[in-house]
Structures are given as C-alpha cells and as structure tokens.
Amino acid sequence: QKEVEQNSGPLSxxxxxxxxxxxTYSDRGSQSFFWYRQYSGKSPELIMFIYSNxxxxxxxxxxxxxxxxxxxxxxxxxxxxxxxxxxxxxxxxTGTASKLTFGTGTRLQVTL
Amino acid sequence: xxxxxxxxxxxxCKSGTSVKIECRSLDFQATTMxxxxxxxxxxxxxxxxxxxxxxxxxxxxxxxxxxxxNHASLTLSTLTVTSAHPEDSSFYxxxxxxxxxxxxxxxxxxxxxxxx
Numbered sequence: 001q002k003e004v005e006q007n008s009g010p011l012s013x014x015x016x017x018x019x020x021x022x023x024t025y026s027d028r029g030s031q032s033f034f035w036y037r038q039y040s041g042k043s044p045e046l047i048m049f050i051y052s053n054x055x056x057x058x059x060x061x062x063x064x065x066x067x068x069x070x071x072x073x074x075x076x077x078x079x080x081x082x083x084x085x086x087x088x089x090x091x092x093x094t095g096t097a098s099k100l101t102f103g104t105g106t107r108l109q110v111t112l
Numbered sequence: 113x114x115x116x117x118x119x120x121x122x123x124x125c126k127s128g129t130s131v132k133i134e135c136r137s138l139d140f141q142a143t144t145m146x147x148x149x150x151x152x153x154x155x156x157x158x159x160x161x162x163x164x165x166x167x168x169x170x171x172x173x174x175x176x177x178x179x180x181x182n183h184a185s186l187t188l189s190t191l192t193v194t195s196a197h198p199e200d201s202s203f204y205x206x207x208x209x210x211x212x213x214x215x216x217x218x219x220x221x222x223x224x225x226x227x228x
Contacts, residue, residue: 043220046216099146099161100146100217
C-alpha cells in the first residue's frame, strides 16, 4: 500500500522562527511532491511542488527532497501567525498518472 | 491563473434527497478533475477521478451508483450525491489539473454538505 506519512502535530513555533515540516513516502519511484496549506474550514491551497533532489525556494518557503531517503520537507522562514494552518504533503506515485496521495497533514501553530 | 470554482459552497438537505455539486475550471482546460471528501479533523480522501468524456474511476469503497460523476466538458464536472443520508454529511472538494508534466492539482473552495 502506497503511503504518505506526516506527524500530525501540532507543531508550535514562535513568530519569526523557522518551521520545519516533514513527510515520508513509501514508493521509491515517486516522481512529484507537493505541499498544500489548508486553513480550518477551507480547501487546500498549493504552496509549491518539487520533483528533483535538493532544495527549491519560493519566497519564505523552501521544499527539500531526498529521494534516497524517501523524505520531503517544507521549511517556512520568518514564520507568521497567518502561517498557522494544516500543511498537507502529497505525492504522485509511479503509475498513478495525475492522482495524488495525501498525508494526514501537520498542524502548525505560530505563536506571538 | 488556475482558478477552480465550486457551487454551492454550502447545502443543507433532507435525508433521501439528491444534491448536485458543480466544479468548474475558470481559466484553464482541465484534462482531469478529482473529487475528494474530508471529514472533520481527517485528511482528504479521494473518491473518484474524472476525465472529460469518459466514465469516472472510483476509489475502492466508493459507491459509483450513489456518487454520480459527470465530466461533460473540459471545464465542468458535477458530483451528484443520490439519496443522501446523514452519514454523507461532509466537506466535498474538487480539484483539477491541466495535464502539465508535474500534475499540479488546483482545488475548488469546497462544498459543505449537511444531511438532516
């Protein structure tokens, strides 16, 4: 069974700190990896995606991918209270075309 | 770009009735649309994958006769919950992909269904 695992949290970080969110996946052949943010009662919003090993930066967000370790992470620099949300990791597994498998999400709380 | 709309945003219905939810891609042609369901404090559960002009592919455990999906055009997919029961109350979310290499999915705002 193809799985995506995340720590449910909550992960609490002070305002201005770096938040580090982690995700592991079971299928070594996975090709595309996505991070979504979901506020309570709202639908997910795409933050960024990554498909090559290494880092990808977009503003305050950095996605890191290590295919050998089957690990993808999201770093949020200068965390703001508005970043408080649930962050969903999603993986496109080999042979599933455009279908994504989502983790259960990590709840992030940025405190003042 | 990549805007997906859903209608209605909220619906309350009586048990036994049918409810139709529309999902539209507003500024791109969606080769594939997906329907998810999310119960409180749980993650997204994929219900079905829908391609324009063909039958939807349902995930294991999802009743295709209860959750009817029609993907009539490259910008519109509909989900009809037939003979709704209280246990069908949930947050239904659609997403769409334009078929780019990395298959990013863009989500609609969701429909909160309450069955009395």
